[in-house]
Amino acid sequence: MNNFDMENFESIVVKNFLSEEHIKNIIDDFQNKIDNNVKNNKNKYADFKINEKMGMFMYEVEAKNNPELFEHIATRLKEVFGIELPSSCGLQYLRYSKETGFEPNVRPHVDRVEKEQPHMIAFSLAINNANKEPWSMYINKTKYDLKDHDALFFNATNTLHWRPSRKFSEEDYFDVLVFRFYDYQSKIILPEELQKKLEEERIDLFVNYYY
Numbered sequence: 202m203n204n205f206d207m208e209n210f211e212s213i214v215v216k217n218f219l220s221e222e223h224i225k226n227i228i229d230d231f232q233n234k235i236d237n238n239v240k241n242n243k244n245k246y247a248d249f250k251i252n253e254k255m256g257m258f259m260y261e262v263e264a265k266n267n268p269e270l271f272e273h274i275a276t277r278l279k280e281v282f283g284i285e286l287p288s289s290c291g292l293q294y295l296r297y298s299k300e301t302g303f304e305p306n307v308r309p310h311v312d313r314v315e316k317e318q319p320h321m322i323a324f325s326l327a328i329n330n331a332n333k334e335p336w337s338m339y340i341n342k343t344k345y346d347l348k349d350h351d352a353l354f355f356n357a358t359n360t361l362h363w364r365p366s367r368k369f370s371e372e373d374y375f376d377v378l379v380f381r382f383y384d385y386q387s388k389i390i391l392p393e394e395l396q397k398k399l400e401e402e403r404i405d406l407f408v409n410y411y412y
Contacts, residue, residue: 205284207322210356212340215281218326218352219378223270227378228329230267231260231294246300255297256305256369262292262378274380290382298374305375307364309339309406311399312357321383324352325362329376336375339363341402342410357381359391361403366412 235245250259264271275286297305312321325338328349338345338353341361345353355362369375391399 205282207356208359210322210354212343212353212355212360214345214347215277215324215352215354217350218277218324219273219350221350223273224328224349226267226270227262227294228376230262231296231376234260251301251303253301253303255307256299256301256303258296258298258301260294260296262294264292287382290380292378292380295377295379296374297369297377299369299371300374305369306366307362308411309361309363309403311359311361311403321357321381322354323357323379323381324354326350326352326378326380327376328378333373333375334367336364336367339365339406339410342406352380359395359399361399361406363406363411365410 234248238245238247246258251257252259262270271286271292274292278284278286297307299305312323325347326349327336327338327347330336330349335346338347339362340353340355347353
């Protein structure tokens with residue numbers, strides 16, 4: 202990771218990052234968990250984590266249960282960026298849905314968990330949304346409409362990312378895969394002037410573009 206410049210990473214779309222088979226297996230795994238919950242007379246999203254702030258269910262796609270998938274991700278990261286698969290990484294299946302009890306949304310934000318947050322590169326990849334109304338991804342003011350196999354990579358810690366306000370029906374949902382990897386070797390606190398700039402830009406996006 203030492204030669205990979207996370208701090209100045211520029212957003213990029215990688216076409217066909219995952220294959221049809223990979224995506225099908227991930228969707229089937231997710232759906233099987235829901236079906237088993239229903240079969241056992243549980244709420245269909247029992248045991249799924251809920252992000253109340255964003256109105257989404259979260260399901261961890263674990264490497265130990267999906268070795269071939271993570272081998273593929275490792276191969277693609279090597280091909281595209283010339284880096285090895287970091288040990289500090291994670292893949293999540295996210296479902297935005299009003300069944301969480303909260304309104305789904307992705308307001309303009311950057312991802313910050315702790316004061317000395319390592320830089321984080323993420324990819325966002327919409328899946329399982331055939332025949333659904335598109336829900337565009339924005340990096341700052343740049344719009345991305347991604348196909349099911351395409352991954353949008355960006356620095357999630359210093360780049361504002363969001364999706365426009367959207368009304369969901371009770372049955373509606375939107376599914377996204379998010380993969381994150383971190384650089385714990387060089388924790389960098391964002392300079393105060395950059396934090397101020399990002400906050401000003403976030404407010405501008407929220408007030409003038411989000412709705």
